[in-house]
Amino acid sequence: MLSVHTSPLHQPGTGDAGGMNVYMVELSRALAEQGVEVDLFTRCRGEGLPRLVDLEPGVRVRHLPAGPRRALPKEAMPDLVLPFSLALLKEERGYDLVHSHYWLSGQAGRIASFGWGVPLVHTAHTLALVKNAHLADGDTPEPELRIRGEHQVVAEADRLIANTADEAAALRTLYGAEAARVDVVRPGVDLRTFAPGDGRAAARARLGLPADAFVPLYAGRIQPLKGPDVLVRAVAELLRMAPDLRRRLLVPVVGGHSGASREGAVGRLAAELGVADVLRAGPPVPQARLADWYRAADVLVVPSRSESFGLVALEAQACGTPVLAAAVGGLPTAVWDGVSGLLVRGHDPVAYARRLLWLARNPRVRATMGEAAVRHAGQMSWRASATRTIDVYEDAVARRTEVGQGRRHAPAPAAPLSWRNEKAVAPV
Template sequence: MLRRIAMLSAHTSPLDQPGNGDAGGMNVYVLELSRQLAARGIEVEIFTRATSRHQPDVVDPEPGIRVHHVAAGPFEGLVKNDLPSQLCSFVRDVLRAEVEREPGHFDLVHSHYWLSGQVGTVARERWNVPLVHTMHTMAKVKNAMLAEGDAAEPMGRVYGEEEIVRLADRLIANTEEERRELIELYGADPERVAVVHPGVDIEVFRAGRQREARRLLGIPEDAALVLFAGRIQPLKAPDVVIRAAAIMLERDPSLRDRLMVAVVGGASGSGLERPSALAELSAELGVQDVVRFVPTVGQRELADWYAAASVACVPSHNESFGLVAIEAQACGTPVVAARVGGLTTAVSDGVSGILIDGHDPADYASALHPLLTDPGLREAMSHKAVRHAEGFGWDVTADRTLAVYDQAITTHREFHA
């Protein structure tokens, strides 16, 4: 019987606000999955790196969930690429958590992202338990689809991911596309790679409330609102949305009185080097009057933005899944997105949204404009978006993840019998 899981999220805490720094869809994934497991009577202990001396060593945010803030390197000033050098300290404290308990305290380790996977391979051997790993993003995929101004992932990460693929008992891919990449690019054993889609909280992200959401946010009822939500960095391509807005206004000047582009989120990654770049671009293109920058918001206010929007735009250069797209659709908002990675699963092309090949702003302008100006088209796509999103509940994600855990435990026991 599965009693207790060690969940590893080394570089970012599931308690952090998504949209700031390195916090994003993975934070939501780890927390929501943990909630579902805890609701099923499974204790989840999450290990993440402490980023402030004021954080308690241990916090219990919800029944059945315990978060350990592990001191590994300086509390502040480290970026993600600095963290590999701090993994020894992180591993030491993770292993100590087992030493201080009765043998067999954890039944399984589930690691997220390659940094946690490196820790997980050590815990797997020391604790003699199976390791399940979720990549979330992969260096080889990212390097093949780099955005202009983005830095390539280092070879150390590539080697680390290859080691995880070799040692993990099971790998969880967000989509069939990610499964194929794991097999073809990393040589993963097909029998050890399972596909489990992330989910969406359909109680928080609800449709049929555009008027209410616009009133709460102070947005005019007749606004043609394009929403970009997420971390502000080249990988996510928010500049494409702003450039597309400029093209729409050039093609249809009458839209100017109603058009609004909301960019919700904070700078991250290489975007930290030029935090004012998008504002400068807006001024350069003469669209600063229609662009509104909104700092990162909590999940419920983010749901208001999704509900208020006429259309959400996700022009990322790569996405392992694209949680923003699913959340927007759950709120009844059609999505225009890049035809990359998990977005081809998250968006039903021509049904719940429109997928675009490449990142030419003119193509995005052509896709966005009808959804902003044709109420009938938007309404039809909105209804289909809700139905599409309903197939991605977190309860389904948890059930399928538990099936993967069971397979990993069974195989591990047979191997070590």
């Protein structure tokens, strides 16, 4: 597996680390449990980690030298695809298949697949054309360079794994992917970590939260695409509708700033709207601690403008917490509307506020939805995801064997990728 711009070892919710990091780690573990050995290659950032880290039996994280050994913005990553790929090709040749994650890794995957003569399976996680269609006001669109790069990877991958049927449709209609090469594999949830545990009251006691508070939780990266501003505006509308709720309303925002987000922007918006007193900002936390935040909440709010799947929604439901989410991307798959949570079409803060008020005033509904949420999330395990992924791998290998070692065509030589050179095309 390839992940050029972010390491599987990074804390989700910080920088560029998020659901994709969780996906790679959990899928690799589940694959290993079914007899598949996985090497996860990522860029060495000089964090004092050894070149090879045994994540657990059958799963290794391997760091490759590519560019400066320090953290770099994602905008600098295209320039490092070629050196990363060259370092990768120097590694052992005993791999049966390459599985790339995100478009930058897909570019490196094209090279490795051709150099080693093995199939390339690609998971996009997010797509530029989809993101650009759902930008927040003032957010920066994904560049043409990425769009062209995604088209190249889609055209050359042996198989494409989509999280949902909607993502599969986007690959076909927006990127021209052949239907026969697109497989839908739903992500899973770690049901050992994310479970109701000893309940809401105990979780609140551990986190120091009031037992009688109404707690809508935001958990994830703080960036315009994820819609934290929608939640803040919804909280302001909620308090206009029900001023008496202020005395028991607490809104934790657990996550780190990422991408185009401006440090402190959520806090400034909350102060401007007069709701800073009910917000509580917290840093990203390890998975076990995050499970306590889910258990402690009355509802998880996911107002994303675009979301390939929304693993946080699945994790919260596994802990017994209903979800209020935008009806975008994979969230309608992750959340059973009206049963394990509520979906909102659009991003009108008033629409979110009305549903929050209804949930605040109906604790029995929250409890019933929480019970349904546990059952719903329980149907989506990483073991099932791994089993389906192995089917895709085996089919890709079998089809490659049938046609010999040749590909549809070799990647064409070209200039190195660069954000600064918008006329450049992908390497090799």
